[in-house]
Amino acid sequence: MEHNSENCRSNCPINFVLETFGDKWTLLVVRDLMFKGKKYYGEFLESHEKISTNILAERLQRLEAHGVTSKQKDPDHKSKFIYALTEKGKALLPIMLEITQWSSTYDSLTNTPKTFSEAISADKEGVMKTVMASLDTKNKK
Amino acid sequence: MEHNSENCRSNCPINFVLETFGDKWTLLVVRDLMFKGKKYYGEFLESHEKISTNILAERLQRLEAHGVTSKQKDPDHKSKFIYALTEKGKALLPIMLEITQWSSTYDSLTNTPKTFSEAISADKEGVMKTVMASLDTKNKK
DNA sequence: AAAAGTACTTGCAAAATACAAGTTGACCGG
DNA sequence: CCGGTCAACTTGTATTTTGCAAGTACTTTT
Known part of the structure; x- marks a missing residue:
């Protein structure tokens, strides 16, 4: 491990x-x-x-x-x-969000919803908490 | 291009x-x-x-x-x-810094200087400006 | 003028990938 | 309780990518 x-x-x-x-x-x-x-x-x-x-x-x-x-x-x-x-896997989230931002900027055909990339720009910490919460919820179900 | x-x-x-x-x-x-x-x-x-x-x-x-x-x-x-x-290449910097942080956390043998990962934690924007400045300087030399 | 440096290219064996088919143990309807 | 389907793989093989060694062409140094 x-x-x-x-x-x-x-x-x-x-x-x-x-x-x-x-x-x-x-x-x-x-x-x-x-x-x-x-x-x-x-x-x-x-x-x-x-x-x-x-x-x-x-x-x-x-x-x-x-x-x-x-x-x-x-x-x-x-x-x-x-x-x-x-936890180690979940800790990749900041990397994943930065990747999303880079691709959304440089790929004119990206399928990233504008609402999502704007949310990351405006409040990255908030997005992270939301995603983390969704992962916890799933596990408990 | x-x-x-x-x-x-x-x-x-x-x-x-x-x-x-x-x-x-x-x-x-x-x-x-x-x-x-x-x-x-x-x-x-x-x-x-x-x-x-x-x-x-x-x-x-x-x-x-x-x-x-x-x-x-x-x-x-x-x-x-x-x-x-x-510019597109330089824009990878946030991704690179997040990768550095993740590896510094999970690789017990990382060669990342503690000063560097602490600087990223304390003031990521500042580190980014420093790195960006170093890239501009190099180009002008 | 010869030797060394710089940025590659070429050839080939070994490893990784893509695609198709097969295996094993649930689960489900009649 | 039996046959068919589902789920998670495993196996086999052709194709592609990588790794290593050697070679080439132009420049720079000695």
């Missing part, structure tokens, strides 16, 4: 996130967990970018191994697992 | 940055330009992570194609090119 830069290419903080998230798919799983309310394997597969199933399985395993996500049996459905962000 | 999500997998802002930076190397080049004062091809090759020369060439081309970096002849050395961040 604990993970540090011991076996990484360097101890640089930028490199450290790349060792876990440096590919085209991993951060999309985080996005789905953080903003889309997804928690089942099958839900991640449905995302618009169409991750393939072997890649998804490998990424979920890696995220769990690095302490970013958790995996638990769904008490209501024995054949399902509930994936969720750990 | 203009780039948007037209030919991307989706119009999601998270995916948009992945289309340009979603690999193990690209963001290290940005780091070297932003924080390490590097500007020559050979300097990027020297970084601790040891990017290979063909990958570096391809990434610099992509960054330039996406409007994140610029490339100009060095007036003093005809065999050298100066690489620099554009």
Whole structure:
């Protein structure tokens, strides 16, 4: 569960996130967990970018191994697992919001709702609290 | 120079940055330009992570194609090119600082100086101004 | 004029990814 | 209580990307 830069290419903080998230798919799983309310394997597969199933399985395993996500049996459905962000995973929120702002600025075709990017600009702390609250609610349900 | 999500997998802002930076190397080049004062091809090759020369060439081309970096002849050395961040590239700074904070928190072996992460916590705007100023100075030299 | 520096390009083996199909254990309707 | 469907993967293979070593062309230094 604990993970540090011991076996990484360097101890640089930028490199450290790349060792876990440096590919085209991993951060999309985080996005789905953080903003889309997804928690089942099958839900991640449905995302618009169409991750393939072997890649998804490998990424979920890696995220769990690095302490970013958790995996638990769904008490209501024995054949399902509930994936969720750990505290370490939730702590990615500021990065995710800054990424959203950058893309909203430089992608003329972005699908970020203007209300959302304006809310981040006006009150980033408030948006963070709202998102965090939504994650807690989901877990308790 | 203009780039948007037209030919991307989706119009999601998270995916948009992945289309340009979603690999193990690209963001290290940005780091070297932003924080390490590097500007020559050979300097990027020297970084601790040891990017290979063909990958570096391809990434610099992509960054330039996406409007994140610029490339100009060095007036003093005809065999050298100066690489620099554009405004779009400099605008990645908030993301880079949040990444630094996250890694400094969760990597027990991080090489981030405590003075730096504390400065970001205490006065992020101030740190941003300092870094931005250093980038402007470099360009004018 | 020869050697070294700078920014690449090329070739090839190894690793990662994409796509399709198969497996295993619930769950559900009749 | 049996067959079909659902859910979460695993396996196999073709394609793409990466990693490493070597080579090229132009400049600068000695």
